[in-house]
Amino acid sequence: MKNIFCEAKVLWENKAHKESLEVLNKYLGTKLGNITIGEEKIDETISVYDLERVASNKYFTDFEAFLGHALGNNENLLVPYSHIFYYLWKIAPFNCLAVSLIVKDFSQQDYLVLYGLDEMGLKRSISENNDMIVEVLVDSAKKGILGPGMHHRDLPNYFQSDLLVESMEEIDDKCRGDLKGKLLTRLPPVYEEVSKDPVTAISQNSPEELTSRILYIIFSECCHDAELIGKRLEAIESRSRFGELIIESISYIYENYGEEDIYGMVSTNAARINLKSGKEWLSFLLEAIKKPSEENVIKLFSREDLKKIEICHRKIFESWERSNT
Numbered sequence: 001m002k003n004i005f006c007e008a009k010v011l012w013e014n015k016a017h018k019e020s021l022e023v024l025n026k027y028l029g030t031k032l033g034n035i036t037i038g039e040e041k042i043d044e045t046i047s048v049y050d051l052e053r054v055a056s057n058k059y060f061t062d063f064e065a066f067l068g069h070a071l072g073n074n075e076n077l078l079v080p081y082s083h084i085f086y087y088l089w090k091i092a093p094f095n096c097l098a099v100s101l102i103v104k105d106f107s108q109q110d111y112l113v114l115y116g117l118d119e120m121g122l123k124r125s126i127s128e129n130n131d132m133i134v135e136v137l138v139d140s141a142k143k144g145i146l147g148p149g150m151h152h153r154d155l156p157n158y159f160q161s162d163l164l165v166e167s168m169e170e171i172d173d174k175c176r177g178d179l180k181g182k183l184l185t186r187l188p189p190v191y192e193e194v195s196k197d198p199v200t201a202i203s204q205n206s207p208e209e210l211t212s213r214i215l216y217i218i219f220s221e222c223c224h225d226a227e228l229i230g231k232r233l234e235a236i237e238s239r240s241r242f243g244e245l246i247i248e249s250i251s252y253i254y255e256n257y258g259e260e261d262i263y264g265m266v267s268t269n270a271a272r273i274n275l276k277s278g279k280e281w282l283s284f285l286l287e288a289i290k291k292p293s294e295e296n297v298i299k300l301f302s303r304e305d306l307k308k309i310e311i312c313h314r315k316i317f318e319s320w321e322r323s324n325t
Contacts, residue, residue, distance in 0.1 A: 001265040003212050005092035006220060010271050012063040017046045031087045037076050045070050064096035082129030086136050093140050098163045130179040134186055141190040144201035148191045152198045154242055156235035158217055199241045207249035212269050214246055219270035233292040247289060254282050274302040
């Protein structure tokens with residue numbers, strides 16, 4: 001029930017930077033037969049990023065920005081980036097990965113090729129690797145997880161990850177081979193078809209997939225912003241078809257899984273690590289979706305969370321005071 005991407009994010013946010021990267025390395029190693037970033041590169045990757053932290057993209061969390069940095073340099077990688085993208089997208093179909101398709105230079109050689117150590121036999125043809133990326137994105141689009149950025153009235157505007165047609169058109173053929181052409185051929189027709197009834201498309205996802213996604217994009221993405229979390233809960237609109245589907249999915253998890261599994265999902269996917277009971281928290285979430293009152297929303301935060309919110313708000317206020325004196 002734990003999502004590896006979310007587990008790595010929680011570790012990163014709790015200053016366990018090396019352990020965070022090792023969790024992703026281990027997961028990708030089981031899929032690809034080799035770790036993603038060499039052991040000798042992990043400390044170097046983290047230390048260089050620490051110096052560049054100020055330049056992190058404001059639209060992503062610190063962990064997401066780090067991941068873009070760590071995977072953006074092919075000299076760090078022991079496997080082709082397309083393989084990494086494919087398996088990360090399977091567990092984390094989020095905007096931070098979609099953006100990498102626009103900015104990443106796929107034509108760079110990875111570590112093993114650069115240093116003549118390639119013995120894995122993984123496909124390194126840009127065209128063949130692009131097929132892997134296109135297939136996994138098309139599958140997500142068919143299931144309503146990936147969209148063109150023009151959000152349907154039946155969906156909260158934060159639910160879908162975005163890969164805009166305009167963004168696809170900006171992809172540089174020299175750096176990414178035939179990726180642009182394949183995406184522009186395959187994705188727009190799927191977007192158009194799904195837009196007719198996105199809720200039905202989304203219903204193809206399992207209760208586990210939907211619950212995992214909702215927990216991440218409401219709580220983990222919003223960190224300790226109680227106001228934003230409240231707004232995202234309100235946007236679900238429990239009486240809509242989408243809201244009913246989300247309630248059904250979370251209720252399924254609540255009724256069919258035990259405390260250990262639910263605690264694992266909530267503590268990683270929703271980044272709620274100071275819980276007495278994962279199952280109790282999930283019941284609070286159902287209440288908050290059905291009736292997103294301040295009283296119900298506040299139950300979703302532990303005392304430690306509330307302290308962090310108070311500290312965060314105090315820092316914002318102090319910063320505002322300094323800028324206005």
